[in-house]
Amino acid sequence: SSGEQKDPAGSAGGGTIRVGVDALPPGKGDPYKGIGSPEVYTHAAIYDALTLVDQHGKIQPMLATEWSQPAPTTWVFKLRDGVTFSNGEKFDAGAVVATFEYLVKDPEGSASVVAADVKTISGVKAVDPLTVEFTTAAPDAMVPARVGEVYIPAPAKFKELGMKGFANDPVGTGPFKVDSWNANLIKLSAVKNSWRAPKAAKMEIHALPDPAARFQALQSDQIDLAIQLSPDQSKQLDGSRTRADILAAAQVMSLAFITELGDSPLKKKEVREALNYAVDKESMAKNLLLGVGKPSGSGITDGAAGYNSAIKPYPYDPEKAKKLLADAGYPNGFSLKADVTVGSFPADAQIYQLMQQNLADVGVKVELRQVTFAEWLDHYLKNTWTSQAFGLSWNTLPRLDALRPMELFSCLKKPAFFCDPAVAEVLGRAAKEGDGESRNKLLAQAQQMQHDNPPALYLVQQIDITGVSSKLQGFQNINRTIPYDKMHVS
Amino acid sequence: MSAATDVVLNVDGLRVNAADPSGAEVPIIEDVSFSLARGEVLGIVGESGSGKSLTALSLLRLTPETLHQSGSIRVAGREVMRLSQRELQRMRGNQVSMVFQDPMTGLNPVRTVGSLLVEALRRHRRMSRAQAHQSAVAALRAVGIPSPELRVKVYPHQLSGGLRQRVMIALALLHDPAVIVADEPTTALDATIQAQIIDLMRSRVSSAGLIFITHDLGVAGQICDRIIVMYAGHIVEEGVALTLLSRPRHPYTAGLLAAAPRFDRERKPLVPIPGSPPTPYSRPAGCPFAPRCARASEVCREQRPELVPGDLSTVACWHPLSS
Amino acid sequence: MNAMSTGQGAAAASASAAKAPVLTTEDLRVEFTVGHQTLVAVDGVSLSVAAGETLALVGESGSGKSTVALALMRAHEPDSGRIIFEGTDITHLSERRLKPVRRRLQMVIQDPYASLDPRMTIARVVAEPLVAHRWGNRRQIADRVVELLELVGLTASAMSRYPSQFSGGQRQRISIARALALEPSMIIADEPVSALDMSIQAQIINLLGTLQRERDLAYLVIAHDLALVHQISNRVAVLYLGRVVEEGTTDQVVWSPQHPYTAALLSATPTPDNPTRERIVLAGDPPSAINRPSGCVFHPRCPIARSRCAVEVPPLIEVRPGVRTACFYPGEVQPVIDASQSRPLTAKE
Amino acid sequence: MRVLVRALTRRVLQLLALLFSISTLLFFLLRISGDPALVLAGENADPEFIAHVARQYGLDQPLIVQYGNFIGHVFQLDFGRSVQSGEAALGLVLARMPATVQLAALGILINLLVAVPVGAWLGSRPHPLPRVVATGLLVVGQGVPGYVVGLLLIQIFAVKFRLLPSIGNTTLVSWILPSVTLAAFLIPRLTRVLATNVSAAMSDDYVRTARACGASKLTVVVRHALPNALLGATALVAGQFAFLLSGALITEVIFAWPGVGRLLIDSVLRLDFPVVQATVFVVAFLVFLVNALTDVLFSILDPRLRRQRG
Amino acid sequence: MTETPVVPPRGLFRRRPSGRSRPLALFLGIGLGVVVIGGALLLMTFGHLDPGRTAPVDRLKGLGTTGHVLGTDQLGRDMLARGVAGLRWSVAVGVVSTCLVSGIGTVVGLWAASARGLVRVLLTRLIDMSLSFPSLVLAVTIMAIVGRGFWALSLTLGLVSWPIFARVVYAEAIGLMKREYILAARLLGVSGLRTVVTHVLPGIRNTLLVMWAFMFADLLIAESGLSFLGLGVPLGTPSLGGMLAESREYLAQAPHMVLVPGLTIVVIVVTANLIGDALSSRSHNVTAVVNR
Ligand SMILES: Nc1ncnc2c1ncn2[C@@H]1O[C@H](COP(=O)(O)OP(=O)(O)OP(=O)(O)O)[C@@H](O)[C@H]1O
Ligand SMILES: Nc1ncnc2c1ncn2[C@@H]1O[C@H](COP(=O)(O)OP(=O)(O)OP(=O)(O)O)[C@@H](O)[C@H]1O
């Protein structure tokens, strides 16, 4: 159904942006059910948050224009003036307060996924119609980034409908509003008086869960934007009718080591080092991730708050790996079971298989057990692993905060699968550090410790590939938040 | 019975061959010749496998494609063997029609009786659907089916065996054919129903020549004017019904009569014919009946006897019974 | 009266009459459920067969002949009535307790093409009952099979062949050999020759007669052809829609039927060289066993039916010595059998 | 009337048994696999939060109690809410149903339109050469998995020539590729069965009767053999339809078709129990319905099964 | 008495025109099967093939590349090796699941046919009911839950597909039980179980074989479908369906990746179907029974 774009593109409102995503937000317009993919691709068209963390870790003003930290536990945000919701409601401090009170105090709201990420905020109040003040229980340097996760819904409508009703008819300050919402298709139209009024008149979001279907839809001009393609698919986009937009993502694929449960060769540090030496990450990055993805020596990527640029990846050195294994008492290697999910990242299946091959070359036989995400999560949250390792990426998204993934690979995760008390101590201090600079230093230190005593086999920094039709102008990928207002179809 | 005045069918030297597994031609029917006059009932009797049905089917050129048929068949002077497919179709059901043995399977189970009749009617006559319907009802009435207006709407399985056979007969009579071939039309029926059908056929088939195939000498005696006895693909005896049955000349015919129990006479021990009939693939060289025949001599085993007309009947036997 | 292959004279008949019956049924009734309707296939049939005697059961298709036979063999469960075999009531015996009875009471099934497993050699076919009843060891069984095959006129060379390699008559011989394997005292034969050619029929009929004489077997033979019945049986029972309408010695029933149905059946049975016989042609079809007529089941087709027949069920009573008829007006209809051919009852050599 | 009531009662009882056993089977199958509360809670959840969610969904009770509750609810057609979206599971499934049913119906239609004439032609014993060629094609066609056909169709008609859409179900043209894919999978088998049936019917006695009445070959095939052959294939067609209702999973996946198949795969992978339950339940119901209707259809189409009248 | 060995076929039209294609089908089917399976066996024993050996630099090489006759896949693994291994996997799953299906189906079907009264009613109801189970849907669900793997896949496919088999066995056995020779055996005093073993089982043997071949073909396609959906094989294990799924990304770039597994599936399924056809023409019209 190639759209009939008779209207010329432009601010007058022409063209339809057709986006193919892997799934529509399962909670529909509920902005707090999830913070990453797939929600963000839809919600970014409807909603705005106070801030936005860009791909370099910079915090950009959105509905808030500026902010300050008058005291270690207090943050004050100045709001943008003259913003209205698509239903005509005015955006002001009241809307922000209502939102955060829902997340902090309401039993339903506080149980949401987003609420877990702003748990440090204990109070919010309106200082004046365009100023809000947040208080945190302990000092928290990350509040400006955290509020970037919280979309602000139209307060009166929200109050009237409750979350259930509102989710079916969401209203935000974003460039588009929802016209219809089907099982596999959302139709949106421009909000002309939005503070970021769009260039396109309409927008369609197609649910195309199958990557190949998404890819074919793009190739056959049924969509203009295909989210999350694979590297090999991107090679087939020749640049004439379609092109690939490839971005290094703030995620590092790794094979997490389980040392806290039962006996395992991985309890030995030499073994863990050996595995890191044994894998040819360079080749993975070059052959499978188009050279954009890079080998990684820790789980943290450039741009994240607390990134330590001094850390280099473990080089590919199978001899050294073998020696280390022999030193650790495994001259003939050993066998290992690893649970992985497949399809979450570009080329992940291939990366795991190459890893498997590399490890086999040094004598470590890895049995890769492919599990569903649901099963994986069950083990992960309850620590009911029956294997010795599992696939887990270091993910600083969406606010590019190194602390979060580092906590997970430490004693701070409850229950923990890997525990180095020294790291935990450093991270604990960082969490309570109100000053951004000092916090980053502590994180860099912890990062070095996690390099030296690796809790995981660091593989590669992942990439985000978006297929873009050459008819589509103005595409940008800001940490997966796509500025739909700036795009139009020619 | 007064023959030859108005011959409607003339068969001369009919042969039907099959190919055996090696591809060689194996004769199943050999040299069958006879003729049929208007109003005459000609019976063909013989044991299972003697070639009665094949003879009947070849008259309409309906033998299976795997078989090869030759000889001459003339219906009212026209050579059937030379007809094109179209002409054949026009002839079938129109000049020559057929009644089959099994009324259970012989009628299409998913078509109403009426639709079968209408289809057959309109095939050879230009008439409207309504007219055809009328004629169909009339045809059913003519074969003695009670309340024919209702029966036209009925499916074959809703009729009893006797009624179904009447429908078959109605189908065969639709276009006043010159020749009707009835292949064991009463074998599947009960004795009392068989009697009804025989009565019906006798009364309705007066203007046509009727070939009545049966393996039951009693039935043949009841309905036929003339009888042909077949054995292993050959005609072994032919004659006027009563004469042939009371004074058979071929040992086979006599054997059949002696082997059949009957209740209208004092019980006598049955005299079976030993052995069983040959298949087309195991036919002996000489007289096909020779291996089972008490009168067989050297010549019987070596040379096949020709049909020779006699005063009582025409018989193919080296040592016919004298009367 | 004459036994199987006739000509044995009245002595045998009177002897058999004195013997105790091998098999008796009393008021046998078999119903079937078809869809949601009940069908009475056999309705109050009482019969008895003595050793060395042949009882024939005749009737048109669907009259319940096979059902009677199968009920006697306990392949159908009778809904009421009793079956007494050699003094034992076998009506309700369990399959296990029935096993010894099965040695003594055997059946030959109508269609020789269907009654032999096409995948078994003849040796296995004939040995089957012997093996099932643990009759002896392998050698003994093998010898017995040869013996049985020779008894029915086949050679031992048949043993390794398959049924498809035999003609119908030969197969029927094999069936008979199998039925004889365990030395039964009675054989029920359901249309044993109707699938066979005339010339072969006579072979089988004669074989059955010889065997009966040699072994004093009791036969219940089912047939639809009165000529055949006349040939083979001492006594005959005529079945119509599940009821016995007439029963008596064969000669009496055939020569002077008392029931109009028997008469019609006789007159409809053709004879080869006697076309002039006047016949009673019954109108209509036999009604189905599902909607059986009231009163006398035959009355809708009966040429002499009166109003009473539609209401009352005529009892099966003795109308003359040795003949029982279920008709209110017995003897009113007589088929005209050519006088020159027919013989009175008494006229016997 | 009583007959009808009894037949109906039997059917309903059968249906209840079916739905009950399928629900039970699924309940225990799904429960051995993992805790649905966790999916809901997400990757960052802490133990209290997990417990909270578990309580909310009644997942903290003993399994047998959960089972009791579950069955109780199922009998009120309440499968609970989707763990993913919070919407009523049954509603979600029913909303997807039309897309699946329509696609299946279209697939069957195309299947019939192709298979009936081709089958009749093949069954009428045409000349050996075209027959062998056609049979060969059908045999090979039977070996090609449906999704391979789908992939090729997409690559050719959508990607290469941009003629037909490969996604969505909003416009009529978008129905073409998926329904042809489904039909392509079904056609060989139906055609072959029809050909066999027609060819068998051609040897039946009634065909000989028709020929003896002067029917042409065309009449014989079309008016006599084919109706019987079709009757014999009714069960197959119904089976194929039931199969499409439950088995068009892959086609729905590759064409991003918003039907129940797609929904099932999505929710199975996310352990969205209520939706999986509801999907299987509804599909089983539909398959049962198709089977039951086939029986009815059969008794209407086949005069021999019709109850005797007059 | 002399014994005439051959008996005339009864009735004129009983004989189906035995098209010469039937033995041809059998010949073709067995020939194809021998070539494919034999070839695969030879390659497995003498080919020095390693379907797991990755070589990222050699990825996506086309047909006829030196060292890789059938090219390589996205990880530079040899397609010939993977094709052979995939064939082995798929055929093994097919065989195991078909054995399971036929085992359960035969036992249940025969039991239902030979039982009487309530047992038979219950068993036939069970078969009828199980036929309404949406088998593929169930298989998908089970596979997603119990996880990928050879036994999981084979058992699942077997457990969801037996009702069809049981139904056909039941129908055939019931038909056979109505034969007079079975009745005769019973009246001779042969026990029920013995009748089933000596008469019924041999009687449906051909049907079983035919069903087996057709079932195998169907299950092979079902297996490939599940693997295609990512629910069959463990990661890295080559299977024909899995290879097809992987090939989807490379339809334009590396068509040999569809071709190798695709053609292999076609050949195997066609083989099974041809053999089934040939067998079914020997027994009576089973094709019509195998209505699915
Ligand atoms: N299609 C065929 N191919 C080869 N031989 C055939 C074919 N049809 C019939 N025959 C053979 O032709 C012979 C005559 O068969 P036909 O059916 O004419 O006998 P019939 O006298 O009608 O027997 P019945 O009384 O059994 O009907 C038989 O021996 C039979 O084996
Ligand atoms: N198993 C059965 N189930 C239902 N009805 C049956 C069954 N067996 C026989 N019948 C019915 O019982 C009646 C008597 O049948 P039976 O077979 O005993 O007749 P028959 O006299 O042997 O007929 P035929 O001469 O055709 O063999 C018929 O109406 C038949 O339809």
Ligand SMILES: [Mg+2]
């Ligand atoms: Mg014949």
Ligand SMILES: [Mg+2]
């Ligand atoms: Mg009978």
